[in-house]
Amino acid sequence: MELAERTKRIDSSGIRKVFALAANMTDPVNLSIGQPHFDVPESIKEVAIQAIRDGRNSYTLTAGIPELRERLLERYRQRRIEAEDVIITSGASGGILLCFLALLNEGDEIIIPDPYFVMYKHLANFIGAKPVYVDTYPDFQLDPVKIEAAITPRTKMILLNSPNNPTGVVYTEAVLRGVMEVAAKHGLTILTDEIYDCFLYDSKPISIAEWYPNTIVLSGFSKSAAMTGWRVGYALAPKAVVAAMANIQMYSFVCAPSFAQWAALAVLDEDTSANEDDYRRKRDLIYGGIKDRYEVTKPGGAFYIFPKAPSDDGDSFVQEAIGNNLLVVPGSVFSERKTHFRISFAAEDREIGRGIEILNRLAG
Numbered sequence: 155m156e157l158a159e160r161t162k163r164i165d166s167s168g169i170r171k172v173f174a175l176a177a178n179m180t181d182p183v184n185l186s187i188g189q190p191h192f193d194v195p196e197s198i199k200e201v202a203i204q205a206i207r208d209g210r211n212s213y214t215l216t217a218g219i220p221e222l223r224e225r226l227l228e229r230y231r232q233r234r235i236e237a238e239d240v241i242i243t244s245g246a247s248g249g250i251l252l253c254f255l256a257l258l259n260e261g262d263e264i265i266i267p268d269p270y271f272v273m274y275k276h277l278a279n280f281i282g283a284k285p286v287y288v289d290t291y292p293d294f295q296l297d298p299v300k301i302e303a304a305i306t307p308r309t310k311m312i313l314l315n316s317p318n319n320p321t322g323v324v325y326t327e328a329v330l331r332g333v334m335e336v337a338a339k340h341g342l343t344i345l346t347d348e349i350y351d352c353f354l355y356d357s358k359p360i361s362i363a364e365w366y367p368n369t370i371v372l373s374g375f376s377k378s379a380a381m382t383g384w385r386v387g388y389a390l391a392p393k394a395v396v397a398a399m400a401n402i403q404m405y406s407f408v409c410a411p412s413f414a415q416w417a418a419l420a421v422l423d424e425d426t427s428a429n430e431d432d433y434r435r436k437r438d439l440i441y442g443g444i445k446d447r448y449e450v451t452k453p454g455g456a457f458y459i460f461p462k463a464p465s466d467d468g469d470s471f472v473q474e475a476i477g478n479n480l481l482v483v484p485g486s487v488f489s490e491r492k493t494h495f496r497i498s499f500a501a502e503d504r505e506i507g508r509g510i511e512i513l514n515r516l517a518g
């Protein structure tokens with residue numbers, strides 16, 4: 155059967171290679187996982203189960219249950235983010251796809267800081283938009299001058315992701331204000347993926363949406379409540395954008411899972427700061443454990459750290475790490491460069507400790 159042309163624009167060979175290499179490992183030290191190592195809080199599980207028992211099992215409104223939408227708008231208002239509207243999506247991933255479909259025409263350019271969360275590149279290519287990468291090595295902060303230099307008449311959108319996957323870097327207020335000025339000058343839309351702002355170790359949450367109305371804020375509950383399999387995310391955006399995204403959702407995902415939306419509402423009443431404190435400690439553990447042997451930027455958020463491989467070749471370094479029973483992800487999966495590799499510290503301390511030991515041995 156002949157597949158559609160667009161399927162060829164999604165290249166999953168990088169990730170597949172890692173999976174293939176990892177397949178032969180028995181009980182590896184696994185620092186490759188892109189989700190929290192803790193489980194959904196018991197109280198939240200109970201809410202989900204109760205929602206199912208109460209018969210909250212049918213389609214919800216396309217844009218999500220009003221209770222959750224209102225709470226989210228209110229919560230962001232308290233952070234001085236006055237979004238016009240919000241749509242509940244099938245994970246933040248569903249939100250990215252809907253947002254791209256709603257805003258990007260074929261040939262439109264989207265500026266993506268490199269390194270980047272893999273999905274951006276492949277979804278942009280998939281829908282026929284053109285990713286334009288802005289290199290952020292070596293400290294992974296954005297440079298508004300470099301962003302402006304990447305703008306062409308086809309540029310439509312700038313994508314931000316802070317705290318960042320895979321670097322853990324958090325953009326500073328000065329940088330965000332600089333990017334905002336560039337975006338305003340050129341009339342560009344900002345899509346800001348803030349799904350990791352529940353893991354911020356040295357600063358308070360800050361968003362370009364506080365100052366720039368032409369922004370879509372994307373987030374969700376996969377990381378904050380470890381609900382990765384329940385598929386609840388959301389996008390705050392101007393009314394017309396939410397309406398367009400809802401139209402596409404109506405004929406595709408239909409809605410986010412019903413019971414999980416009720417559980418997400420309860421997450422907003424939970425205090426998740428203990429997880430943040432725990433991951434701050436893990437951040438200190440891994441950073442302190444490798445910083446003397448690796449060129450590495452201290453992450454300010456998320457649960458990733460992105461060191462440079464000793465040989466400048468992240469691909470062969472990861473092969474070597476796998477040969478030493480450590481599973482990490484080559485930077486080439488997240489970047490047009492292959493010099494680095496990603497460590498996830500969403501793991502037990504013991505696992506992180508074993509990983510540090512192997513890494514220091516491999517540093518030579």
Ligand code: PLP
Nearest residue numbers: 188245246247271319374376387
């Ligand atoms: N955005 C970033 C930066 C991510 O790292 C991830 C998941 O790893 C997502 C979005 C997708 O999250 P969700 O599970 O809500 O689709």
